[in-house]
Amino acid sequence: MPKGQARAKAFLRAASDFFWPPRSLISGARGVGSGPLSPEDFTRLRFISDPLCDRCGVPLDYRTGDETWCVACLARPPRWDRARAALVYDDTSRRPALDLKRAGRRDGLPTLVGWMRQAGGVLIDEADVLVPVPLHYTRLVVRGFNQSG
Template sequence: MPNVATDTRAGKTEPRRLRRRVRAGRTLAGLIWPQRSLITHRELPGPGALEPGLWSKLTFITGQQCARCGLPFEIAVEPDQVCGACLADPPAYDRARAALIYGDISRDLVLGLKYQGRRDGLGMLSGWMGNAGAELLAGADLITPVPLHYFRLIWRGFNQSGWLAAALAQSSGVRLSVDTLKRVKATPIQGNLSADARRRNVQGAFKVRSSRLKLVKGKRVVLVDDVLTTGATAEACARTLKRAGAACVDVITLARVAGPRTATI
């Protein structure tokens, strides 16, 4: 029968061996598949996702912001201050938060995820979103992404908002439902549309699946998307979720435009 001392030493040694193997595996993986920049795709000299010069070009939203839409304020305000646009026309969602201002580098991060399927930075990007939306996640019952229409999902092969939602759910521990919402209308791409045109474009575009109605009713839902521009899509989804009985709908995105909700990209 093995003695206790030997078993204890073995128990302490085994985790060390495991850690060494993991480190060796990471080193080997780095040699076979070098870490590459999410923007330029160049090999990086060390751990990280961007070249040092690109980090300084990212604008993280860390200061005071509108309590509703998350618009950054340029001056000191009261903690629960709401911007003029939200006072004049309150959004259908309750609160929105974003990690980054939509600029040249954050745009490239979004496009790399959206059109190139770059999932290698997903943990980092969703981590930023989790920090930005920590208050929203703390009281959430459910995370769900903005859906793509079936035809666009088939054409693209994935929903980048679904990836972000899944990563955010995993890190936060909040329940995930990737198919709560269904896009029932194939809307044109909104890139060049005005704020009013975007609202008309997504009117009646979403519904809650009948199999998910019980999941939504009375719950605090966090809606996840890649970018918040005018908020037309987020508001259309929020209205749909609230009509289905959601108690609250908050929004977390990777990036948002710097201007008010009437601004476009």
């Protein structure tokens, strides 16, 4: 990006933030700073990290070996190879997910995509094909965008 264009973009971002202060993705509080989360909201998020089930990605208390599966995957192995999530789905993480999916709130997308990339980057890098879950056209009309895209 040319230097002048970057400056113009930064100026417009600052002006936009002045007139429409960013809202936290979780609490909805305005004026959270330069990011989409206040520090308090960020600390409430429960990021998933190792140790986790190598199959479904659910957080575990400890690893049992090179290949560690949770009880659910051992009892009934899923038909797919691996899955990952960035966050534990709870009362805190539910809001940004549902705001994106149902309310079309896309200002947090770069942050959410970064977290997803960090959680599932290895899977994406090793994948032969990525297939987004298709969205029915009536949903697309109502929602205005395809969140899986």
